[in-house]
């Protein structure tokens with residue numbers, strides 16, 4: 001019998017709060033003050049400086065900043081300019097922000113299954129390609145890079161675009177190559193991720209044509225801001241939103257860029273410390289990282305062998321929270337809907353009024369997301385739980401998180417006695 005859980009009246013493992021996710025201080029205040037004093041708060045020199053610095057850090061030609069990661073992924077889709085009803089292949093285990101731009105562009109997300117890296121399984125991506133496929137979105141979930149060699153090979157063979165969603169994966173590396181430098185055009189979020197200005201995003205590309213269109217797309221397709229349409233008569237040249245970042249946010253991104261390597265090193269160290277501390281528990285399996293890859297651990301994700309437990313992953317995470325250890329289910333911040341295709345905006349359908357658009361555009365029958373299945377992803381998600389990795393996590397914090405996992409695990413583990421499998425202490429309800 002394990003110790004009494006906090007949720008049942010026992011003493012919690014941890015009562016002290018954990019530290020911050022970022023260190024904002026005098027440097028950031030000074031940078032912001034400088035912009036405010038200048039009187040020019042819009043898109044200006046700080047935006048350009050940040051775009052150049054971020055591009056240089058990735059060894060890519062072009063960066064365009066935008067207002068969020070959602071805007072970044074929309075801009076990537078806007079840059080490739082697909083037709084309504086075109087299909088874009090994506091993982092079901094991600095933020096809605098990965099595909100909101102796909103939907104706003106009247107395209108149809110097609111879900112391919114994931115493997116134990118929690119990222120796209122290239123074999124299933126291949127199986128999902130049709131004549132209407134225009135792109136693959138490779139989401140590096142939690143900071144773990146996708147199999148970019150396999151995805152690139154598939155994209156090239158079918159002459160479709162490969163987009164990276166790097167929103168959770170700043171400075172992660174696939175076989176020595178930094179994420180954001182491998183896809184045709186790639187998106188980042190600066191809303192509470194490794195590099196944060198409390199919001200913001202960017203796209204990155206080496207492809208001149210895609211970059212030009214992305215730049216114009218992020219600014220209402222107007223001929224200004226040094227873009228390729230500069231000098232043409234003032235007009236909106238195609239349908240595009242205003243996603244421009246301003247110098248206030250760019251100035252914070254510039255100061256934070258100096259700190260981001262330190263944040264990432266601490267996140268990786270904390271994640272490794274937690275994984276090592278519970279590595280003897282065979283019912284718990286961390287997200288698999290390919291040999292030679294660098295996971296930049298925005299999140300530490302694990303699965304629980306629920307066949308051997310008297311709880312599901314959500315109950316496990318709830319119990320941890322009550323122990324004072326902040327934990328989430330399979331996806332930080334998500335509800336219990338599970339894979340993205342079960343969310344209302346797809347399964348409703350609750351996309352455009354009461355219509356089935358764009359899921360019926362040019363199709364005999366509308367695509368029904370209630371029938372979509374990605375068995376491996378669903379199995380992993382049912383078993384998944386996760387922790388947000390913070391640069392402030394020290395040895396003591398790591399020890400508390402590991403102690404919390406052990407305590408909750410000890411409580412819910414099913415025990416096998418004299419050949420009879422019993423519930424042990426894991427009493428539900």
Ligand SMILES: Cc1ncc(COP(=O)(O)O)c(C=O)c1O
Nearest residue numbers: 068069070095097098167189191
């Ligand atoms: C994988 C992924 N893509 C896109 C987004 C959207 O980013 P934002 O919240 O900055 O709009 C997020 C946000 O968490 C994300 O995790």
